[in-house]
Amino acid sequence: MSTTAVETWAGADLSQIGPIYPMVGMEVILFIIGLLFWLAFHVMQAGIEKREMEADETAARSPERLQRVFDEEAHE
DSSP, rough: OOOSSSOOTTTHHHHHHHSSSTTTTTTHHHHHHHHHHHHHHHHHHHHHHHHHHHHHHHHSSSHHHHHHHHHHHOOO
């Protein structure tokens, strides 16, 4: 399947052929957009994990949980 009129790339002068893929010149902008999405994902994920960890710590420190752990250890 050919998407251009080029039959062989050997000796082809790309300056005479023109763009060979869509959105030529957008590479830097797309890179910056991708980088921003990547950073935003990590910031959001860190916040989610922090909230989950705080909820787990709170649950682990509850008086009922601590009493149950102490009771289980006393029976062993």
